[in-house]
Amino acid sequence: MKILLIEDEKKLADSIISYLNDNAVSCEWASDLHAALLKIGDHDYDCILLDLMLPDGDGFEILKELKKQNKTEGVIIISAKETLETRIEGFNLGADDYLTKPFHLSELLVRIQALVRRKNFNGSTIISYNEIDIDILSKTVKVNNNPVDITKKEFDLLLFLTGNKNRVLSKGAIAEHLSGDMADMLDNHDFVYAHAKNLKNKLKQAGAGDYIKTVYGLGYKWQND
Amino acid sequence: MTKKLLYKTSKFYLIFIAILIVIAIPISYFTIQNLYVNEVDETLTLRKDQFFKDFGNQFDNIDLSHFNKYNKDIKLLENQNIKKDTLFYKDYFDILNNEIEPYRELNVPVIIKNKPYTLSVRTNMVESEDLIISIVAIFVVLLGLLMLGLFFINKRLSERLWKPFYQTLDTIEKFEIDKIHQPEMPQTPIEEFNRLNTSIEKLIKKNTSIYKSQREFIENAAHELQTPLAVFQAKIDTLMQNETLGKEQSKILISLNESVAQLNRLNKNLLLLSKVDNEIYSNKDHFTINEIIVKQLDFFTVQASSKGIKIITEIKTSVEVEANHTLTEILISNLFMNAIRHNHNNGLIMIILTEASITFLNTGSAEPLKVQKLFSRFSKTKPSKQGNGLGLAIVKKIADLNQWQIDYNFTENLHSFSVKF
Incomplete structure (x- = not known):
């Protein structure tokens, strides 16, 4: 998977690139509008991460240029600006997703994966991990072809964990991911523990490996040892 | 306790009217009475002079019993021991009305047939009392009407005069600094009120612009904070992946993570408040x-x-x-x-x-x-x-x-x- 990151803040770009590279996503970086336009002209990407406030112009220019060149890259806007207008304008100009700064890198990664899956849709909606099959469309899980009875939150958690394989996910990041719109209203992250425990038990009972590891104090990690 | 502006002016007006009427009643009463008594005294003197003119020096021919019988208010009496003309009040019993009535009387010494007599000329004052009271009453009523009229005219006039002031007051009361729309000050033909309105308008404009720039400052500060916050969050996420983290470091990381989340929420709430202020969520x-x-x-x-x-x-x-x-x-x-x-x-x-x-x-x-x-x-x-x-x-x-x-x-x-x- 090859993506283009358009972001003027180098420190943030470094972190994003390093996190994505470690998850088998190759990431190119453009720090301004000019560099970004050149890269778009030369290459095709699976996904573009776009900051709206760039030193030499408005990130919306990229969206307009993509439209002009009839390119179908998925675009996720990553911006500090968050008003209804910029969101609507972004979506109208062809952006696929909108992530407001600050965000968890794990969240960014699953958003990229979801977007790429949507874009490269070619019949298969199943993500497989060893004996586990996750059907994105029907939101069902099978272990060794036997269906596992799983709640919506557990399904979301499973997808989040498998999407961030071998990465430590903090309880906070998981809680925010599972809460969606309501993330700002979180009072505690205790429910993450219950969901993780239940998911772990269900997978274990269905005969799957013990992939969900508790990382002391920090959170959880999907790992095959 | 606070009172309305019109109450104040009206109050003084009413007090003035009350005092004026209270003072005017006795003053006018005594003045008119005085004038009337002077008039009566003059009449009595005139009648005395008339008497002397009519009879000249032929007093000796007067038939005293006839004279006194047919004249009611002018009589010749036996010597009353008076040396000169004297004016005084005296009460007489009135047979017709069956009551005692006040009279004004002029006594003049006269010599008839070498004997001293007193010419007594008198006038009933009862009617005059009624007249004076009537005059004073009319005067007081007129004065009262005049003052009340002036009072109401003044009140109406004040109301009209102060109307722009009250309009200004209403406008200021409705003014809220966190609203985008600025109040429109009413136009008046009165210079002072125009000055007032202009000064208030200036004040409002200045305050609104200060408030606006403060709001913008908060908004910009919150916006500017988001990028470093994003870096902060990303670095923590990256650091968390470090395999060599010990228990202590993990604890520090978690508390850092919580602080970032808290900062993030605070920032979002500040932005939300400024968005509400900017009426971004105005569609219903x-x-x-x-x-x-x-x-x-x-x-x-x-x-x-x-x-x-x-x-x-x-x-x-x-x-x-x-x-x-x-x-x-x-x-x-x-x-x-x-x-x-x-x-x-x-x-x-x-x-x-x-x-x-x-x-x-x-x-x-x-x-x-x-x-x-x-x-x-x-x-x-x-x-x-x-x-x-x-x-x-x-x-x-x-x-x-x-x-x-x-x-x-x-x-x-x-x-x-x-x-x-």
Whole structure:
């Protein structure tokens, strides 16, 4: 998977690139509008991460240029600006997703994966991990072809964990991911523990490996040892 | 105690009228009486002169008994021992009216047949008394009417004169600094009021611009903070992947992570407040409060259950409102979160929705909260781990925007926040 990151803040770009590279996503970086336009002209990407406030112009220019060149890259806007207008304008100009700064890198990664899956849709909606099959469309899980009875939150958690394989996910990041719109209203992250425990038990009972590891104090990690 | 402006001027006017009338009655009475008595005295003297002119020096021919019999108010009496003309009052019994009546009398010494006599000329003063009273009454009534007339004219005139002032007052009263629309000062033909209006307009403009730049400052500061916050968050996420982290480092990382989340929320709330100020959420929809509660109930039930808090809903009816949907969601979720955050373990939350209001009741601290600063920004009653002191300020702001009334009560150990639609 090859993506283009358009972001003027180098420190943030470094972190994003390093996190994505470690998850088998190759990431190119453009720090301004000019560099970004050149890269778009030369290459095709699976996904573009776009900051709206760039030193030499408005990130919306990229969206307009993509439209002009009839390119179908998925675009996720990553911006500090968050008003209804910029969101609507972004979506109208062809952006696929909108992530407001600050965000968890794990969240960014699953958003990229979801977007790429949507874009490269070619019949298969199943993500497989060893004996586990996750059907994105029907939101069902099978272990060794036997269906596992799983709640919506557990399904979301499973997808989040498998999407961030071998990465430590903090309880906070998981809680925010599972809460969606309501993330700002979180009072505690205790429910993450219950969901993780239940998911772990269900997978274990269905005969799957013990992939969900508790990382002391920090959170959880999907790992095959 | 404060009084209205017109009351003040009218009060002095009325007091003046009262004093004037009280003083005018005796003064006019005595003056007129005095004038009348002088007139009567002159008449009496005239009648005396007439008498002397008619009879010349032929007093000796007067038949005293006849004279006294046919003249009622002029008589010749036996010597009364007077040496010169004397004027005085004297009461006589009136047979016709059967009462004692006051008279003015002039006594003049005369010599008839070498014997001293007294010529007595008199006038009844009863009618004059009535006349004086009538005159004074008419005078007082006229004076009263004049003063009352002036009073009402003055009142009307003052009202008209002060009208622009009251218009200005109304405009200022309606002015709210956090509203985008500036008040329009009324035009008046009076120079002083125009000066007043111009100065107020200037003041409002200056204050609004200061307020606006302050608001912009908060907004920009919050915006600018988002990028470093994003870097902060990303670096923590990256650091977390380090395999060599020990227990201590993990603890530090987690507390850093919590602080970033807290900063992030604070920042978002500041941005939200400035967005509400900027009327970004001005579009309105029709929707029911019920749907919002249902939508949020699952999330908050999970949050509450971590603390063993029970949520009871008492939804009596479906309540439709016309408001901004996003903001109403924020209002309700903030009240919801508030009820969980400031609750104790194994506590209780009650949500009562009636046609006119929504009420969140929750257990919590045993003391009622201080109401004065409850809805101000950054007014924390207790140091709370996650609260940033903006939640209730946001609730209040949204309620104000929709002209909903928000009240806090503490009864039977329950804190209650109630929003009246």
